[in-house]
Amino acid sequence: MEATARDFLVRLLETPSPSGYEQPIQRLVRDYLSGVADTVTTDSHGNVIGAKNPTAATRMLLAGHCDQIGLIVQYIDSDGYISVQPIGGWDPMQLVGSRVTIWTATGPLPGVIARKPIHLLTDEERKIVPKMKDLWIDIGSSDKADAESVVRVGDSVTFELKFQPLRGNRACSVAMDDKIGLWVVLEAFRRAAAAGPLPCALFVASTVQEEIGLRGAQTSSYGVDPHVAIAVDVTHATDCPTIDKKSEGDIGLGKGPVVYRGPNMNPHVVHRLLEVGKNQSIPVQLAASGRATPTDANVLQTTRAGVATGLVSVPNRYMHSAVETISLDDADRAADLLAGFVRGLEGGIDWAP
């Protein structure tokens, strides 16, 4: 991965974007796109859309969601402890013992989430998985008035955001889901545009609010009105202990981007992706889904009168935790795969299955 592209990924990962609170990351995306796209727009929902060659006949959309799961401040008690609601799908176990950041009007505020020490838990309490309502954030305040002087109901919260390289060109961070996918679509857009005149109108959307119901993909794809669209998200890597490959498939880190097959995917899109992989010697892993996937690809496909849709995924271990782990090589190859797909969209294409 090129150094500048890697630096941009780190900036995406260290910029907060809980669903509905994506404005800081979208500023970063607009800055990035202003150097490569013909036009950059932000719709009323918050999606940022870059376009290159927008008047060409075939319209292609690349979509990656910029939002991450988070928390939202719900209540501050008389001792200054803060209760939260989830934004998106959380395992409360992941929150116990974590450092968090509350994104307040005056800037980031550190806090911790914990529970009483194991020595003080009763035998019954040790067996129970904590619920969100039983957790609290401690910012060090002594009372409600002090906490309220810095925190407001409705402020968003994330884990402490930190990129950590690991061995083997792997890395972990909060919210690889889906900032790695967002990086892939932006990088694919840049690579496709840099390789010469495009055979199609190319749009890239940094979609909002995926984690609370695929909402930004719905509005942005209606606006773009594409013929063909590919969503990039993360998928579960199954190459760690305790995951059953018979039920979850065989997906490994560092073995290449994942191309999904199933009813949510147009067979021509799948075929073309696999051909690009073969012709450009990009390793590709196959995954299956027998239903509408829980990704932006779901709503892209049913936009207006229907869109030829694909789903390319980056393998990710430990989804929705503070240590989501991916291979940077997989992301790099995914960007090449999509750039190759875009550059192959010549002539009138009949997408009917």
Ligand SMILES: [Zn+2]
């Ligand atoms: Zn995602």
